[in-house]
Amino acid sequence: MRTCDDRIVSPSAALALVFGFSLAVCLPNAADAQAAPKPVIQETLQIGDEPGRISTEEVVITDGPYARQVVFFRSNEVPGTLVIHTSERFAYLVQGNNRALRYGIGVGREGFQWSGLVRVSRKAEWPDWRPPPEMIARQPYLPRFMAGGSGNPMGARALYLGSTVFRIHGTNQPETIGHAISSGCFRLANGDVIDLYERVPLGTKVVVRQGSSL
C-alpha cells in the first residue's frame, strides 16, 4: 500500500512548499518524487473535473450522513486534531469530551488511498489550479492554468498536508462527496471546507487512517 510522506514538515521545508507547490495538483509529478515514494503516474479522475462548472459558491451539505454534525468519537488525540477515515468517507475534528465535528468527504480512489501522520503546512483561499502533465495528456482540453474562483475544481479553500502532494480542498461538484474519485486528495463541499478552514490553524495534526487490507 502506498503511503504518503509522514514527516513533520520543518519550517524551511514548509517555506519551500509555499513556492514549490503551485505546480502540484493532486497527482504526484516529477518535482514531488521525494514526497511520493513510488512514482504514481496513473489515471486521476474517472469523471471529468468539469473546470468552469459553477456550483453554488458555498454549498453546505445539510442532509444525510455527509452533513456536518457533532458525533460521538472516542479518541486519544488532543482536541483540534483532524482524523480522516478514508474507508468511512469522514473527517473528524476532535472536540474533546468524546465528541468530534464530522464532515463528509470524497477520498482518493482505490490505489490512491494512503495513510499517515501529517500536519497542515499551508492554507489557501480559492487556490489556483495547474493540471499536471499526465492529466493534460489524458484530457487535452483541460486548461494549463486556472485562476482560483467559483468554477475551479479545487474549490473555495485548500489545506496542504505536510510535504505530500495531497491536500484537503473544496469542490465545484458537491455531489461527489461520499465517493472515491479524487486522486488521493480529500474534498469537501465548498461551504464545509470554508467552515473547516476557519477551525484548523497551520500546524494542525492530521491523522489519515484507512481500513485494514488482507
Add this chain to the structure above:
Amino acid sequence: MLNAAKLYTIAGMTLALSCASAAPSAAGTLESVKQRGVLQCGVSEGLFGFSERNGVGDWSGFDVDFCRSVAGAIFDDQSKVAFVPLSAGERFEALRTGRIDLLSRNSTWTLEREAGLGLAFAGITYHDGQGFMVMRDLNVSSALELDRATVCVESGTTSQLNLADFFRANSMNYEERAFPSAAEALAAFETGQCKVLTRDQSALYAERLKLPRPSAAVILPDVISKEPLGPVTRADDPAWFTLVKWVNFALVNAEELGISSRNVAEATASHKPAVRRFAGLEGGLGRLLGLEDAWALRAVQAAGNYAEIYERNLGVESRLGIPRGLNQLWNMGGVLYAPPLR
C-alpha cells in the same frame, strides 16, 4: 461450620445437576440444532432496522442478521434459520423452555436477567443508550447546553429517571413534560411543546423519521445511560453460549482485519497469520467450538462482517442513518473490542 458448608455445596450441586437434566434441552443445543437442520432464533415482532418482515415474509434487520451469522457458522447456509417473533413479555420464557435456541431481540444485558432468570448474554452487539433529540435551530451541540430546556419524555420509564439524574448531576434545571406513550411525547416535540425529546438513541433515530422534516431535528452525540443489547442463550449450556459469543467476536474481528463478505476468497489466499487463523487455514479453532474450521469465514459470508451488518440495517446510508458512535471499533473512535481468534 466447614462441614456444614461442604454439605450445602454438595446439596447445591446435586440440586443443580437434577435441575439441569430436568430442563427441556439442557446441554447439547448445538447437537439438537444440527439434527434439526435449522436454528430457532427469537426476534422482535417488528422494530425498524433491527427486526422487520416484508410483505412476502422475508425477514431483515440487525438482530435478524445475527441469527443468519450463527446459522452460517454452523451450516454454511444462512437460510437455515426459523425466525420466531416474540413479544417483550414472552421472550425470556421462550428461551428458557427451549422453544428457541437463541434470542436475538434488542434485549438489554442486566444482572437481574442473568442471575435471576438463568440466562447468559453472549456479549454486546449494539451499545445503545439514552440520548436527546433537539430542533436544529436551537443550535445546540452538547447535552450540557440544555440548561432550562423543556424536555418531553415517556412517563414511567427508566428514561424519565435517567433524565432527572443527568440534569441533577450536571447542576442544570429543566422543565419536564411527561406523556403516557412514546407517540404522544413525539407529537408534543413535533408541535413545539418541548424543545427536547429524550429516549434511547436508536429509538430517537427511528422517531426522527416520523417527523414531517427529519432534517430539522438533530440527535446529540451524548449518551447518558447504558443499554447494552446482545444475543441471549440459556445459562445451562456453556458450549453453546461460547459458540454464540465467538460468532459475535468473529464479526467484529472480521471488520478489524478487513475481511468482508466481498473478499472471502481473497482471505483464504492471505499470508497474514491473523487472517489465515480466521479463515481456518491454521489453528484448528473451529473444532474447539464443535464446528468446521472455516466457521468464522462462513459467519461473515452469511450476512457480512459487523460493519456490513450495521451499515445495511442501521448505518448512515440506511434509512435510520445512525452514526457508528459507540458501535465503532475500539481503534476507530468507538468501544467495540473483540478478543483475538487464536
